[in-house]
Amino acid sequence: xxxxxxxxxxxxxxxxxxxxxxxxxxxxxxxxxxxxxxxxxxxxxxxxxxxxxxxxxxxxxxxxxxxxxxxxxxxxxxxxxxxxxxxxxxxxxxxxxxxxxxxxxxxxxxxxxxxxxxxxxxxxxxxxxxxxxxxxxxxxxxxxxxxxxxxxxxxxxxxxxxxxxxxxxxxxxxxxxxxxxxxxxxxxxxxxxxxxxxxxxxxxxxxxxxxxxxxxxxxxxxxxxxxxxxxxxxxxxxxxxxxxxxxxxxxxxxxxxxxxxxxxxxxxxxxxxxxxxxxxxxxxxxxxxxxxxxxxxxxxxxxxxxxxxxxxxxxxxxxxxxxxxxxxxxxxxxxxxxxxxxxxxxxxxxxxxxxxxxxxxxxxxxxxxxxxxxxxxxxxxxxxxxxxxxxxxxxxxxxxxxxxxxxxxxxxxxxxxxxxxxxxxxxxxxxxxxxxxxxxxxxxxx
Ligand SMILES: Cc1cc2nc3c(=O)[nH]c(=O)nc-3n(C[C@H](O)[C@H](O)[C@H](O)COP(=O)(O)OP(=O)(O)OC[C@H]3O[C@@H](n4cnc5c(N)ncnc54)[C@H](O)[C@@H]3O)c2cc1C
Numbered sequence: 001x002x003x004x005x006x007x008x009x010x011x012x013x014x015x016x017x018x019x020x021x022x023x024x025x026x027x028x029x030x031x032x033x034x035x036x037x038x039x040x041x042x043x044x045x046x047x048x049x050x051x052x053x054x055x056x057x058x059x060x061x062x063x064x065x066x067x068x069x070x071x072x073x074x075x076x077x078x079x080x081x082x083x084x085x086x087x088x089x090x091x092x093x094x095x096x097x098x099x100x101x102x103x104x105x106x107x108x109x110x111x112x113x114x115x116x117x118x119x120x121x122x123x124x125x126x127x128x129x130x131x132x133x134x135x136x137x138x139x140x141x142x143x144x145x146x147x148x149x150x151x152x153x154x155x156x157x158x159x160x161x162x163x164x165x166x167x168x169x170x171x172x173x174x175x176x177x178x179x180x181x182x183x184x185x186x187x188x189x190x191x192x193x194x195x196x197x198x199x200x201x202x203x204x205x206x207x208x209x210x211x212x213x214x215x216x217x218x219x220x221x222x223x224x225x226x227x228x229x230x231x232x233x234x235x236x237x238x239x240x241x242x243x244x245x246x247x248x249x250x251x252x253x254x255x256x257x258x259x260x261x262x263x264x265x266x267x268x269x270x271x272x273x274x275x276x277x278x279x280x281x282x283x284x285x286x287x288x289x290x291x292x293x294x295x296x297x298x299x300x301x302x303x304x305x306x307x308x309x310x311x312x313x314x315x316x317x318x319x320x321x322x323x324x325x326x327x328x329x330x331x332x333x334x335x336x337x338x339x340x341x342x343x344x345x346x347x348x349x350x351x352x353x354x355x356x357x358x359x360x361x362x363x364x365x366x367x368x369x370x371x372x373x374x375x376x377x378x379x380x381x382x383x384x385x386x387x388x389x390x391x392x393x394x395x396x397x398x399x400x401x402x403x404x405x406x407x408x409x410x411x412x413x414x415x416x417x418x419x420x421x422x423x424x425x426x427x428x429x430x431x432x433x434x435x436x437x438x439x440x441x442x443x444x445x446x
Contacts, residue, residue, distance in 0.1 A: 015043070015045075016267050017043070017267075017269070018045040018267060018268070019041045019042065019043045019044065019269060019271065020036055020043075020045075020269050020271040020273065021045045021258065021260050021267060021269040021271070021272050021273070022044065022045070022046045022047070022275070023047050023048075023248070023260070023273065023274040024047075024048055024276045024419065024420065025047075025048035025050070025052075025053045025054070025055060025242065025244065026055020026056060026057070026275060026417065026418070026419075026431070027054070027055060027057070027080065027417075027432060027435075028275035028416065028417030028420060028431050028434070028435045029046055029048065029055070029275045030046075030053065030054075030083075030084075030228070030231050030232075031431065031432045031435040031436065032273050032275065032435050032439060033046050033235050034083040034234075035083075035435065035440075037235065037238035037239060037240065039439070042238075042239040043239055043241075043269075044238075044241070045240070045241050045269065046240055046241070046243070047243045047246075047260060047267070048242075048243075048245075049245070049246065049247045049248070050244065051244050052224070052225060052228070053224075053228035053229075053232055053242070054224045054227070056069065056070075056386060056388075056389060057072060057228075057428075058224070058384065059219065059224050060300070060302055060345075060382055060384055061222075061223055062302070062381050062382050063304075063381060064338040064339065065304055065331070065338050065341075065343040065381055066221055066222070066223060066331060066335060067300070067331055067343065067344075067381075067382075068329070068345060069345070069384050069386050069389075070298070070300070070347060070389070071315055071327060071329040071345075071347070072218070072219060073094070073096060073216055073217070073218065074091060074216075074217040074219075075215065075216060075217060075429065076088060076091075076214050077213070077214040078427075078428060078429045078432065079429060079432045079433055080428050080429065083231075083432070084230065084231040086230040086231075086233075086234065087227055087231065090219075090220045090226060090227050091217035091218065091219065091220065091227075092217065092220060092221065092334060092335065093215055093217055094216050094217060094314075094334045096216055096313075096314040096315055096333070097314055097315070098313055098314075098315045099311055099316050099317070100113075100163070100167075100316065100317040100318070100319045101316060101317070101318055101319060101371055101373065102116060102117065102162065102320065103160075103161065103162075103321050104116070104120075105320070107311040107312075107316070107373075110317050110319075111167075111190065111319075112154070112158075112162050112164070113162075117158065117161060117162040121161060128157050129155060129158045130155075132155035132156045132158065133158070135155070135156070136151045136152055136154075136155045137152060137155075143181060145176065145177050145178065145179055145180065145181055145184070146168060146172065146180070146181065146183065146184035147159075147168070147175070147179075148177070149181055149184040149185065150164060150188065150191055153191045162319065163319025163320055164191075164319065166319060166321045167317060167319045170318065170324060170325075170326050171326060171349070172296075172394075173294075173296050173350075173351045173392060174294075174392065174394060178394050178395075179392065180395075180396060180397060180398065182398055183392070183393035187424055187426070218331075218334045218335075221335045243267070247262070247263070248260060249261040249262065249263070249264065250284055250286070251272070251281075252286075253285075253411060253412065256270050257269070257270055258271075258412070260272070271414075272412065272413045272414070273413075273414045273415075273416075274408070274413050274414065274415040274420050275417035275419060275420040275435075276419055276420060277388055277419040278293070278401065278404050278405065278408070278415055278420055278421065279291065279292075279404065281415055281420070282404045282407060282408060285408065285411050287408070287411060289403055289404055289407045291400035291403060292400070293391065293397055293401070293422055294391070294397070295387065295388045295389065295391050296349055296350070296392055297349075297350035297351065297386065297388075297389065298347055298348070298349065298350060298385070298389035299349075299350045299353070299355065299356075299357050299360045299384075300345050300346065300347055300383060300385075300386065301325075301346040301348060301357065301360055301364060301383050302344075302346075302380070302383060302384075303343065303344055303345075303346065303378055303379060303380055303381060304338070304341045304343040304378075304379050304381050305341060305342045305343065305344065305374055305376060305377065305378050305379070306340065306342070306376050307375050307376010307378075308374075308375045309342065309373070310371070310372045310374065310375065311373060313330075314329065314330045314333040314334065315327065315329050315330075316328050316330075316373075318367075320371070322367060323363055323364065323366070324348050324349055324352045324353055324360065325346050325347065325360070325363070325364045325367065326347045326348065327346075327347045328345065328346045328347070329345050330342060330343070330344040331343055331344060331345065332344070343381070348364065350385065355385060357383040357385065360383075361383070365378065390424060391418070391422045391423070391424055393424075397422065401421070401422045405421065414438060416434060416435060416438040417431060417434070417435065418431060421434075
């Protein structure tokens with residue numbers, strides 16, 4: 001069997017029969033291949049329509065600058081490193097700081113600042129925050145959506161004053177009252193953690209911060225390819241073949257065997273693991289239970305800059321009541337300036353701007369100019385539009401996901417991951433743990 005090709009392009013002599021096929025070469029797919037190899041599988045095929053490994057870990061390099069489509073921070077205690085220890089020395093240790101621009105135009109602590117969001121509102125403001133919290137607790141016995149959830153924990157007034165409600169709308173791409181409660185609880189658990197009486201006492205009696213238990217890391221300056229090439233090397237040595245850059249025509253089942261056809265070529269295996277979008281997998285299997293799911297299309301704008309930057313943080317969130325940009329990450333803080341210029345990426349939710357990068361750039365420029373965030377020469381170096389960047393749970397999405405998961409299970413497909421289970425996985429750590437758990441539930445190869 002040929003499994004040592006360095007190129008992602010499918011060689012003509014590639015095998016067509018495998019023990020197991022994994023759809024998707026993001027973190028969930030790569031970890032799956034590693035787990036399956038450990039379980040004793042020797043002929044593993046990983047298929048992805050992207051021509052690169054790592055899924056939505058996408059970088060963009062040009063003119064000596066190096067950007068990502070998001071803000072990707074990793075840790076040296078990630079369980080991913082137990083699968084791919086060779087990644088650790090390639091990461092760049094960083095010391096990031098997180099801030100936000102508030103509705104009052106102040107650059108302050110993220111996500112809520114006791115000083116700027118609460119105390120600076122004055123005696124009357126503090127009273128209003130307290131009263132609105134009590135009223136929210138009394139009124140909102142029934143918590144039915146993301147807005148109710150946030151309102152219950154911090155009250156209406158602080159929700160608006162801190163900019164959290166505007167940020168939530170920006171993050172979800174729809175108003176927070178349309179977002180299902182289970183999603184809010186998963187993604188916004190920190191609100192609950194920061195808004196109970198114990199946390200408040202901690203704010204009032206600050207004690208020295210505990211020493212960090214791990215190191216924060218960014219990908220190598222050259223991009224993600226260098227990182228995941230190492231993972232691929234290990235997987236290839238253990239029996240994995242990669243079929244990248246081709247779209248799947250269909251998936252059929254005959255007896256115990258699955259046939260996945262890519263670009264007219266059939267690949268056969270008796271086990272099929274899927275980490276690609278669940279609705280896509282259901283459609284490819286012809287199961288007839290396709291359900292509508294909402295995902296965010298993310299526009300990433302890549303800028304270089306020379307001049308006066310109006311904030312010290314490497315990562316800045318937009319909590320103001322205006323503009324669709326959500327977060328920016330200053331990569332030159334991690335990798336150093338290029339030609340004396342700083343450079344950063346901006347994440348913008350596409351839908352409110354018709355997924356137009358031109359509109360996103362114009363809107364971003366207007367907003368940062370009015371808030372004094374970048375005073376000087378701001379040059380757009382490029383952009384990238386990523387569909388399916390993350391799932392949004394609206395209109396009881398979990399019920400529709402359950403229907404599709406059940407249909408796939410009955411068909412014999414094991415589907416999991418951020419896309420494969422339509423599951424908001426905030427970190428590669430979570431994706432790793434969930435892939436390990438999903439595969440542990442199924443008997444290993446003989
Ligand atoms: C903006 C953003 C910021 C993030 N920040 C961090 C962070 O700081 N730290 C961190 O650890 N994690 C972060 N994450 C989360 C982390 O990236 C995810 O947990 C992880 O990448 C999910 O991996 P996955 O393999 O499940 O999904 P994906 O990476 O989405 O992979 C799915 C794969 O399926 C493929 N695919 C889709 N359709 C098909 C098809 N029809 N045929 C074949 N292949 C197909 C895609 O090409 C893709 O490669 C962030 C995510 C986003 C979106």
